[in-house]
Amino acid sequence: MSKENILNPNVDAVLYQKNKRARIDNKDNIQKMDQYDISMRNNNPDGYVVSLPEGITMQTGFLPSTNVPFLHLSNGGTAYVSVGEQPHLLTEHTFKSNQIIQAVKDHYSRDNVYLCRFNQSIESVPNEFIQLKQNIETYKSSVNIARERVGHLAHEFERTMMRNDNRVLNYPTRNRIMKYVSDVLGLEEITDIHLRQRIECEAIEKLIFHTGKINEYLKHEVDNIYFASSHTISNPYLANEKGVMAFVYRDDVFRRMIIMVDNFHVAGQIGTQMHLTTLHEVSHFSGSLDFHIAPSTSRVGDASEFMDSFIDGIFGRNGESISIDYKFLEAYRQQHPNIPIDEIQFKEILKRDPMLRANAFMENADFLATMISDLGSGRPFNSDTVARVSRAATPLKFDMMFVLYKLAIENMRTINNAPFEVTP
Numbered sequence: 001m002s003k004e005n006i007l008n009p010n011v012d013a014v015l016y017q018k019n020k021r022a023r024i025d026n027k028d029n030i031q032k033m034d035q036y037d038i039s040m041r042n043n044n045p046d047g048y049v050v051s052l053p054e055g056i057t058m059q060t061g062f063l064p065s066t067n068v069p070f071l072h073l074s075n076g077g078t079a080y081v082s083v084g085e086q087p088h089l090l091t092e093h094t095f096k097s098n099q100i101i102q103a104v105k106d107h108y109s110r111d112n113v114y115l116c117r118f119n120q121s122i123e124s125v126p127n128e129f130i131q132l133k134q135n136i137e138t139y140k141s142s143v144n145i146a147r148e149r150v151g152h153l154a155h156e157f158e159r160t161m162m163r164n165d166n167r168v169l170n171y172p173t174r175n176r177i178m179k180y181v182s183d184v185l186g187l188e189e190i191t192d193i194h195l196r197q198r199i200e201c202e203a204i205e206k207l208i209f210h211t212g213k214i215n216e217y218l219k220h221e222v223d224n225i226y227f228a229s230s231h232t233i234s235n236p237y238l239a240n241e242k243g244v245m246a247f248v249y250r251d252d253v254f255r256r257m258i259i260m261v262d263n264f265h266v267a268g269q270i271g272t273q274m275h276l277t278t279l280h281e282v283s284h285f286s287g288s289l290d291f292h293i294a295p296s297t298s299r300v301g302d303a304s305e306f307m308d309s310f311i312d313g314i315f316g317r318n319g320e321s322i323s324i325d326y327k328f329l330e331a332y333r334q335q336h337p338n339i340p341i342d343e344i345q346f347k348e349i350l351k352r353d354p355m356l357r358a359n360a361f362m363e364n365a366d367f368l369a370t371m372i373s374d375l376g377s378g379r380p381f382n383s384d385t386v387a388r389v390s391r392a393a394t395p396l397k398f399d400m401m402f403v404l405y406k407l408a409i410e411n412m413r414t415i416n417n418a419p420f421e422v423t424p
């Protein structure tokens with residue numbers, strides 16, 4: 001290969017990939033690659049070769065999740081502070097609680113805010129926060145939907161999946177969860193049956209892992225959820241393009257989650273999706289990540305369209321691009337400490353390695369939230385093609401969701417400058 005064909009990792013290259021529509025239409029090219037050595041392969045349709053470091057091979061399994069342990073166990077793991085004993089965020093006055101409250105004020109661009117804890121009585125909410133007071137039961141029922149669904153799914157895992165003595169999962173071949181996951185991941189397109197089975201197994205393990213963690217949180221720590229509002233009688237909240245829907249700080253020892261309820265009111269249709277936001281945010285405590293696919297991140301409502309938009313994002317097709325959560329790249333680097341790898345090379349590996357792609361997919365908080373919600377409500381994959389939210393046919397939603405996407409990017413900029421995570 002000639003020198004000019006080596007694509008150097010620079011900003012221009014990223015822009016090029018974003019704007020240029022790639023032309024990889026034969027999916028077999030992606031999947032039928034050499035399973036042991038992918039370093040010299042080139043799938044870039046525009047003739048560029050991203051040179052990968054030597055020694056890069058296909059992943060044989062998923063990377064471990066960067067699970068946040070129960071931090072409110074003290075250093076020795078002994079002194080447990082139960083959720084009920086934690087003071088209310090507004091009365092606590094620690095550095096972290098001040099930081100959370102400040103984040104709420106910043107996101108609302110208001111100083112007068114109130115945070116209502118999940119189990120707090122309606123009476124104790126100040127009267128001026130009328131919107132919060134009037135809708136608190138609706139917010140709680142949204143969180144309860146999330147709780148019920150993840151609970152159902154956790155229960156079904158317990159009922160239908162067994163482990164043998166070596167902790168290897170055993171499940172019926174016609175298991176409905178397996179069928180759903182396989183459909184969402186498009187695994188039937190992988191021709192190598194062994195590879196397909198390995199990916200399937202890893203994907204289920206990842207789903208079991210997050211489902212278990214989220215279920216535990218919503219069972220025992222639901223009172224760590226706060227509904228934050230700035231809407232008062234004298235100062236109603238108006239549409240805010242920079243509004244985030246919810247956030248968590250990964251280093252918050254009390255694992256508090258803040259739902260920015262005012263933004264659900266001004267965001268119209270997605271006001272009914274607070275249960276997905278809940279699942280999304282809680283999943284971050286078990287290490288889920290944010291891969292933002294632009295422009296369709298929040299616009300894709302149905303799990304049957306996730307893989308298409310994900311692949312489009314990775315390959316830069318159909319005007320889509322994807323931002324890789326740096327924690328995923330970090331996890332990869334940790335597993336390959338002797339191979340220097342930059343982000344462009346990593347994206348290139350993602351194109352070629354179906355195991356790594358499925359790994360990223362299953363770690364993506366948006367996808368996880370919908371999968372858990374679907375499976376926990378018994379909703380079959382792609383059952384209702386008329387009612388489903390289609391990527392192609394929602395012009396009205398598009399504008400609004402594009403705004404949300406911009407917020408996501410805005411937020412990511414914040415993350416990059418901060419030692420902790422604030423996620424939309």
Ligand SMILES: [Zn+2]
Pocket residue numbers: 280281284289290365423424
């Ligand atoms: Zn997130």
